[in-house]
Amino acid sequence: MTIEFEAPKPIAQMQMMLQTVAENMMRSVSRDFDENEHAIPWDYVEFMHTAMKAAGGGGGLTVTEGKPKEGAEKRPPIGYQRLAAQIEMLSWGDVGFYLVTPGGGLGAAAVVAAGSPEQKAKFLTRFNEEKPTFAAMCMTEPGAGSDTSAIRARAVLDEKSNEWVINGEKIFVTAGDKSFNEYEKFGKGFIVVWASIDPSAGRAGMRAFVVEAGTPGVKVTKLEHKLGIRASDTASISLVDARVPFENLLGKPTVEKTTTGFKGAMATFDATRPLVAASGLGVARAALEFLKEKLMENGVQIRYGMPRNKLTSIEKDVIDMEIQLRSAWLLVLKAVWMADNKKPNALESSMSKVRAGDVVTKITQKAVEIMGPLGYSREFLLEKWFRDAKITDIYEGTGQINRLVVARQILGYSGSELR
Amino acid sequence: MYSFEPNEEQQMLMDAVGKYAANDLRAAAHDAEESRELPRKLIGKGWELGLLQASTPEAYGGFGERSAVTGALAVEEMAFGDLAGALAVMTPSLFATPILLGGSEEQRQEYLPNIVGGEWAPYTAALIEYTFDFDPNALRTTAKVEGDGYALNGEKAFVPFAKDAEAMIVYANLNGVTQGFIVPKDAAGLSIGEREKLMGLNALPLHRVKLDNVKVPATNRLGGAPGHDFGLVLSAMRVASASAALGVAKASFEYSKNYAKEREAFGVKIAQKQAVAFMLAEMVTEIESIRLLTWEAAWKLDTNKEDSCVAAYLAFTGACDMAMMVTDRGVQILGGHGYIREHPVELFMRNGRGFPMLLGLAIV
Ligand SMILES: Cc1cc2nc3c(=O)[nH]c(=O)nc-3n(C[C@H](O)[C@H](O)[C@H](O)COP(=O)(O)OP(=O)(O)OC[C@H]3O[C@@H](n4cnc5c(N)ncnc54)[C@H](O)[C@@H]3O)c2cc1C
Numbered sequence: 001m002t003i004e005f006e007a008p009k010p011i012a013q014m015q016m017m018l019q020t021v022a023e024n025m026m027r028s029v030s031r032d033f034d035e036n037e038h039a040i041p042w043d044y045v046e047f048m049h050t051a052m053k054a055a056g057g058g059g060g061l062t063v064t065e066g067k068p069k070e071g072a073e074k075r076p077p078i079g080y081q082r083l084a085a086q087i088e089m090l091s092w093g094d095v096g097f098y099l100v101t102p103g104g105g106l107g108a109a110a111v112v113a114a115g116s117p118e119q120k121a122k123f124l125t126r127f128n129e130e131k132p133t134f135a136a137m138c139m140t141e142p143g144a145g146s147d148t149s150a151i152r153a154r155a156v157l158d159e160k161s162n163e164w165v166i167n168g169e170k171i172f173v174t175a176g177d178k179s180f181n182e183y184e185k186f187g188k189g190f191i192v193v194w195a196s197i198d199p200s201a202g203r204a205g206m207r208a209f210v211v212e213a214g215t216p217g218v219k220v221t222k223l224e225h226k227l228g229i230r231a232s233d234t235a236s237i238s239l240v241d242a243r244v245p246f247e248n249l250l251g252k253p254t255v256e257k258t259t260t261g262f263k264g265a266m267a268t269f270d271a272t273r274p275l276v277a278a279s280g281l282g283v284a285r286a287a288l289e290f291l292k293e294k295l296m297e298n299g300v301q302i303r304y305g306m307p308r309n310k311l312t313s314i315e316k317d318v319i320d321m322e323i324q325l326r327s328a329w330l331l332v333l334k335a336v337w338m339a340d341n342k343k344p345n346a347l348e349s350s351m352s353k354v355r356a357g358d359v360v361t362k363i364t365q366k367a368v369e370i371m372g373p374l375g376y377s378r379e380f381l382l383e384k385w386f387r388d389a390k391i392t393d394i395y396e397g398t399g400q401i402n403r404l405v406v407a408r409q410i411l412g413y414s415g416s417e418l419r
Numbered sequence: 420m421y422s423f424e425p426n427e428e429q430q431m432l433m434d435a436v437g438k439y440a441a442n443d444l445r446a447a448a449h450d451a452e453e454s455r456e457l458p459r460k461l462i463g464k465g466w467e468l469g470l471l472q473a474s475t476p477e478a479y480g481g482f483g484e485r486s487a488v489t490g491a492l493a494v495e496e497m498a499f500g501d502l503a504g505a506l507a508v509m510t511p512s513l514f515a516t517p518i519l520l521g522g523s524e525e526q527r528q529e530y531l532p533n534i535v536g537g538e539w540a541p542y543t544a545a546l547i548e549y550t551f552d553f554d555p556n557a558l559r560t561t562a563k564v565e566g567d568g569y570a571l572n573g574e575k576a577f578v579p580f581a582k583d584a585e586a587m588i589v590y591a592n593l594n595g596v597t598q599g600f601i602v603p604k605d606a607a608g609l610s611i612g613e614r615e616k617l618m619g620l621n622a623l624p625l626h627r628v629k630l631d632n633v634k635v636p637a638t639n640r641l642g643g644a645p646g647h648d649f650g651l652v653l654s655a656m657r658v659a660s661a662s663a664a665l666g667v668a669k670a671s672f673e674y675s676k677n678y679a680k681e682r683e684a685f686g687v688k689i690a691q692k693q694a695v696a697f698m699l700a701e702m703v704t705e706i707e708s709i710r711l712l713t714w715e716a717a718w719k720l721d722t723n724k725e726d727s728c729v730a731a732y733l734a735f736t737g738a739c740d741m742a743m744m745v746t747d748r749g750v751q752i753l754g755g756h757g758y759i760r761e762h763p764v765e766l767f768m769r770n771g772r773g774f775p776m777l778l779g780l781a782i783v
Contacts, residue, residue: 001424003488005715006722008420081421304729307554308736308775323712323737330711331704334423351704400697407696410703411680418691 005330008078011085018086021047022093027381030094034384037230038223040178041097042185049102049132061086061103080271080336084278088329091282095388096231098279102186103127105175106272107135110192110208113268114250123210126187133187136179138170138237139194145172146401149203153195153239157253163243164209166195169236174395176235177220180213189213193239198255205255210248217242228387273349273396274335277356280392281329284360287385288321291367294374317366324359331355350397350405357393357402364389423711429489433496436468440500445670445763448501451622452766455614457507459539465497465508466539471515480532485519487655487717490783491662495710498666502770503622505663506780510579514542514588516655516782517599521647525638526601530586544588544599545575545628546656546779555590555597555653555778560630562591562600569593569600569640571608571633579780581611581626588641589630590649590779597649599641608633619769620777652782654720654731659781661713661731661738664774665706668742671749671767672702678762679752695752702745709734709741717783739774746771 007015025044033041052061063079090098104111104127111123126133144150153168170176170193179189190212198205211218222236246253292302295314302315311319331352338345364386368375375382393399408418425433443461451457470493475481497505515534518526534542548559560573571591581587588599602609612627641647676699679690689695716734719727746768750757757764 002422002426003424003429003714003718004420004422005718006420076420078420305556305732307552308739310552310554319733319736320740323733326715326733327708327712327737330715331708333421334707334711337421337423348707351707354700354704355708400693403697403700404693406700406704407690407693410676410699411690411696413691413696418693418696 007085008081011078011082014082015085015089018089019092021051022089026090026093026097030097030381030384031378033094033096033231034228037225038177038233039231041100041231044097045100045102045132046185052103053128061090061101062108077340080274080339081333084275084332084336087275088278088282088285088332091279092286093282094231095279095283095391096229098282099174099229099232100178102132102134104135106137106268107179107190107192107210109268109272110137111135111210111250113271114208119210119247119250123190126189129187131185131187134175134178134189136173136175136189136191136235137194138173138176138191140172141169142171146398148194148206151194151196151206153193154199155195155197155207155209155249157197157246158243161243162246164246164249166193166209166211166239166242166244168193168195168239170239171236172224172395173235173237174232176237177223177233180211180218180235180237181220182214191218191237192250193237197253201255208250209244210250211239211242211244212248215242215244227390228384229391269397270344270346270349271339273353273402274332274339274345276392276396277328277332277335277352280356280360280389281325281332283385283389283392284321284325284328284363287364287367287382287389288318288325290380290382290385291321291370292318294371314370317370321359321363321366324363328352328355328359347406347409350402350409353397353402354399354406357399360389360392423714425492429492432468432470432473432489433492436470436493436496437499439465439468440497440505440666444497444500444504448504448622448763448766449760451501451503452619453621453760455621455624457504457622461504462507463539465504466511468508470497470509471512472535475515475519475531475535479519479527480535485516485783487658487720487783488714490655491658491713491717494659494662494781494783495666495669498663499670500666501622502663502667502773503620505666506579506620506623508539509781511540511542512782513544513579513780514586517544517588517641517647517652518601520651520655521599521642521649523638523643525643526641530601540585541580541583542586543578543580543584544590544779545578545581546590547575547577547776549574549576549627553776556649558590558592558597560589560591562593562598565634568634568636571600571602571630571635573630575628575630577615577617577625577777577780578611578628579623579625581628582614582624587628589628589633591630593646596646597653598646599649599652600635601639601641602630602633602635606633606635617773619766619773650728651720653778654716654728655782656779657731657735658713658717658720659783660774660778661709661716661734662783663781664738664742664771665710665713667767667770668702668706668745671746671764671771672699672706674762674764674767675699675702675749675752675757678756682753689752698748698752702748705741705744709737712737735774735778742771742774 155164155166196205217240220235224234335348335352472481473483474485562569608631610629615625682689713734716730719730749764
């Protein structure tokens with residue numbers, strides 16, 4: 001091993017291509033889709049689907065390794081690094097759009113983390129078919145957000161029909177509508193629903209179930225109106241005696257006190273937290289670049305190299321923002337590099353999310369402040385990025401929850417020793 | 420490729436330095452600070468680890484190549500033990516490394532084998548000036564062409580081991596550009612002032628240095644007649660300072676973390692309280708992110724990237740804030756006990772405040 005910071009060539013090339021997409025298909029219509037909440041950016045969705053299919057990525061934005069050239073030396077894996085870079089760039093374009101990139105998203109991630117080979121084959125191939133297809137993950141409930149052990153949704157096995165009968169109320173499901181409801185232009189998706197098969201067992205009784213789109217008894221009851229990321233639908237989903245086949249359960253049907261069904265969810269988070277961080281940092285980079293461009297237009301130079309106490313307040317702010325952005329990005333890179341190299345990264349993964357949650361909110365808030373009325377005006381996208389950025393510190397574990405994870409890791413504490 | 424792990428050689432060096440830092444430097448730190456004195460034997464032992472020797476090519480008496488990344492790793496390990504002790508051990512680098520980076524062939528031949536091959540000896544450098552807006556790129560100390568040499572005028576501050584120094588590099592303003600000049604100890608017009616009394620770093624002998632029309636031959640300009648790129652020297656100093664800041668911060672973090680796992684209040688360990696646990700989580704996150712920023716800057720210096728100087732500046736600037744944030748919390752986590760000089764966290768905090776003004780006391 002060594003210490004190196006050279007972007008791998010395939011990533012650098014892909015970034016250039018994605019930047020063109022971001023500029024031409026996202027930025028140009030970003031404002032429209034912010035003002036028309038829940039409208040679907042079809043052009044972007046179809047373009048991305050076609051492009052990803054052509055790239056043979058297995059559908060959607062997933063961890064993929066390019067095929068090594070005949071006779072070429074085997075290269076170290078960079079799949080997660082590539083994915084983080086893709087997400088950063090797409091979010092630089094428009095994070096709301098990025099969230100409607102077709103593919104399995106968090107739903108598929110749960111299948112990858114906890115599903116059997118047969119389940120993977122059954123549920124994941126659809127993302128590479130003719131029509132763009134979505135999947136979503138339903139963990140959160142009205143009474144259970146950060147505290148996932150409070151989940152009330154229940155799954156009971158009907159032994160006669162060998163089906164699971166699920167009842168529950170899920171909220172804040174990203175892409176829940178596109179995954180569950182029928183759209184002519186979309187393929188048939190699914191949602192992954194977390195429910196308990198044994199409420200007396202606490203977390204050990206928690207399981208994930210694949211619920212196919214259109215399953216009777218399941219309804220999208222609401223689409224949230226949000227501060228930002230308005231192109232992304234955030235759905236409430238109710239399940240009333242919803243029946244799913246036995247084999248749609250991800251993981252074991254029996255509850256053992258020693259193992260927790262929850263491990264699957266947690267493994268998913270180790271993998272996805274740096275990606276959420278990457279997404280937020282894309283927004284922050286957009287804001288910082290815009291700020292520097294506007295300052296330059298107005299004749300404000302940033303004098304790098306000057307001692308702090310000789311700088312103007314704007315220079316100081318911009319320099320701080322650059323430090324925050326770059327150092328947070330390096331944490332993301334390290335976390336995904338560890339994932340690529342199969343090193344346990346729970347600590348780094350949560351650190352990257354903590355840091356990104358902090359800096360993207362600070363950077364976008366400061367940028368609006370420095371731009372004054374221009375920052376506050378809807379003439380520019382800066383005020384939108386401020387609204388979009390805030391979600392980074394909330395979903396996939398709030399800043400506080402990720403601090404808990406980091407603290408437990410460094411202190412060697414369990415969840416009960418540090419709540 | 421991206422890669423975030425020291426290679427085997429670097430890891431071995433880090434282990435050796437880390438051991439010395441923890442066992443020798445840390446053990447001596449409290450008494451050294453209070454008595455304002457570092458035992459020479461202690462410094463000698465650190466010198467024998469061979470940091471400078473390993474980054475000097477064989478042609479000049481060493482046995483390796485300079486690498487800012489390796490230097491950054493070593494400086495952090497060393498500073499983890501004690502900042503004053505670490506800076507003392509590495510003081511000869513302040514003289515040798517700029518010569519390696521920007522010196523003429525003659526200068527390298529003349530000085531490096533001697534320094535690198537011998538026992539630890541006080542060769543040093545004078546950069547800092549005693550003004551609130553000290554700026555290494557706008558020095559008040561001047562160099563003027565006089566005859567076939569230069570005349571130096573001005574005053575320098577915080578010069579380590581100036582009293583005993585065999586020779587020092589004095590940085591001065593030559594027509595608006597900072598340049599280094601090699602000044603031997605017996606130069607006429609050079610006078611060494613009283614020892615500085617500072618908030619921290621009391622174990623390190625620092626002195627004011629006056630230059631009253633000190634004349635040096637043209638060959639003593641760093642790099643000879645054409646001079647040198649001071650930006651590279653400054654960047655190497657910034658990366659070193661950032662690394663030292665990381666070492667001090669890590670020391671404070673580790674100490675307060677261990678304390679928090681022992682100390683009880685309200686029936687639980689204080690680390691079990693979120694208010695304390697979250698401080699620790701933020702400290703470690705801040706340290707790790709600035710560490711990566713520093714490594715990247717060092718790597719950019721090693722690979723001659725166009726923006727390496729800006730990267731070094733950003734890493735240094737971030738590290739200054741990081742060190743203050745972390746060492747302040749270290750004291751806070753120990754509460755009243757943190758304020759007592761029996762625990763090292765207050766010294767970490769005093770040292771942690773110094774980085775913005777102590778640029779020029781370390782180099783990689
Ligand atoms: C736009 C959007 C999209 C989302 N997408 C999805 C999705 O696709 N699937 C899904 O399942 N969920 C999704 N979520 C839900 C999201 O993950 C939760 O909102 C989040 O985990 C927080 O839960 P909560 O909102 O119930 O807040 P609460 O848990 O009620 O938290 C409120 C506050 O208390 C703090 N807090 C809670 N517990 C602790 C503790 N132990 N220590 C210290 N502080 C604590 C929190 O940090 C927060 O500041 C989405 C949410 C939003 C807004």
